[in-house]
Amino acid sequence: MATSADVTPGGAMDEERVQQFLEQVISDSAAAVAGLCTSLGDRLGLYAAMAGAGPLTSAQLADRTGLAERYVREWLAAQVAGEYVDYAPGTDTYVLPDEHAAVLADQDAPTYAAGFFTLLQALYATEDALMTAFRTGEGVGWEEHGPALFAGTAKFFRPGYAAALVPEWLTALDGVVEKLERGALVADVGCGYGYSTTLMAQAFPRSRFRGFDFHRPSVEAAREIVAEQGLGDRVSFDVATAQDFPGEGFDLITFFDCLHDIGDPGGALHHAEEALADDGTCMLVEPNVSEHAEENTNPIGRAITASSVAVCLPSALAQHGPQALGNHAGEEAMREIADEAGLHHWRLAAETPVNRVYAVGR
Template sequence: MAVSAPAAPGAVGGGGTTRQERVSAFLERVITDGGAAVAGLCTSLGDRLGLYRAMAGVGPLTSAQLAARTGLVERYVREWLAAQVAGGYVTYAPDRDTYLLPDEHAAVLAEPGLPSYAAGFFTMLQALYATEDSLMDAFRTGEGIGWEEHGAALFEGTAKFFRPGYAASLVPEWLASLDGVVEKLERGAAVADVGCGYGYSTALMARAFPHSRFTGYDFHRPSVEAARGIAAEQGVADRVTFEVAGADDFPGEDFDLITYFDCLHDIGDPGAALRHAEHALAEGGTCMIVEPNASPHADENATPVGRVLTAASVAVCLPSALAQHGPQALGNHAGERALRELADAAGLHHWRLAAQSPVNRVYAVGR
């Protein structure tokens, strides 16, 4: 077998480019990524301080006008605006010294009620970067980092990030794709939302189906307490309750619907969780399993969404599962086959891909 000699520095390689040109191109990409990483802090600040909301729909503003609208210090606001212009999030008119948040950008950064809202993702960065030292230790020891070990920004940011997608798709698309489930919910059904977090998914279902009863379960007490407050604020506390419980031991039985929203892969023993669900389901009941739309094949995740998901798996999902010392640590891109095999072993033999989006895949599962 012939083996070619390595190219000399500066030699022309793939695509007619020299090695130095390819190094320079990749360096530019890394610098771009580094700039985005630092700019993420500014995006989070803009979201949490209400700067984007203050700019949305009001036309051009000077830095002083924006500072007055938000009650913030003008010098900091002006510096923040410079970073937003550099990143292309905000436009600048030098002749008038004014800044504008385009309506299309406001739909992503300033409107939590829209499915396009994505600023919540950046709230998580504060917590994720704070765990770097712990992750270094985990890489060396194989131990995990429990969900509860992270800062509160992760819990809040996760809820903010997923809420718009759930609001847009959960009732009109995902539940509607499950055979006979909507009809049961309209008549009055018992629902368990496992791994409910802040309970936005639970409350969305409760608002849509006032004749049904919903119980959200999560092992993380601060999230359960937050969920109770959110349910009260949204006026659904009369038909929604939240309890601190694990996925493999939550109380109750004869549930017509059991849901898992982006959490099954975080469990150290997802098989035990599914076995418990099989026992807790009513006759003819359904499990709805919502998982990230990522592939078990690394080369198929080379997309913007795949990059976010796989990086999140390194930072949160895999360490959370390993911290529970269970038999599986799936990560968030284990793929449909691995999940289906766990469900089948648990006695849930009926499996169907019911719906999907760029971010999620929704499975209808039953006996």
């Protein structure tokens, strides 16, 4: 916010401050365009082909990937400009440093982040729909986005879940791991492609897991994934909303990064309370951002709050429910909703730079 200190006598602007902000915006625009190159590098396997390969010419990389050398050479130039890839002019070769490969090339690494860029095609494609939503106050439903949103969301969240879900988050819930080891019944609400569901199922073969999502294409993708992994004996996926998913007596009900996308989060938690076993637990995984705008002035806060503008808030508004939280409503607001739903016990159980994990029960 501008103050009197930012303005020179006579009302003239601080030109140095203007230039500094201009550089910031140009840097942001460069990152926005370069994001397309990052997505291409991820989806075409360019980063994976460079990982651990040492110095490569553009022709060698084209041979490794089966791509057109001229395009590969142009892509490499952009990667060098962004300091993603190192270039040796004397040998005309390019290297993807191991440290960069850990972020861009290995989809199983907890540091893998390139999956986020898959989302870009879906987000930019709905700009016109968002403009209409801004003017009317209506929503833009999850299902109105392109397939890249669904695949990209699953791809982005999977590494973090794989790294923390079983060894850290579940162990932070009182008595839950013991139940899962003996054999428990679990509902994964808003499961998407089901990566969270299958990660739990792989770790706890005596338990049974049911994934629910209102988005049929995601449920179908989840069914294919679970069949490929051979987990059909203990995992199933069904189309259902958070307010009407079937079943009861669940020892654990999970909401992974989805409660804020629901138009009636109170109704979802009320239904979960009714479906829980007597000593059951709800686990809510939500973005690690603040309800106070000034506390989100960091890269993670910026990415998450921008995602709320593009996806989370419009998705909730499209459901015409009583509440549209956005993804940074804050812990207190969610705790009040849970309490009104009959879930009176609330505890921050675990935390990562991206997520906060709450243990919730009666």
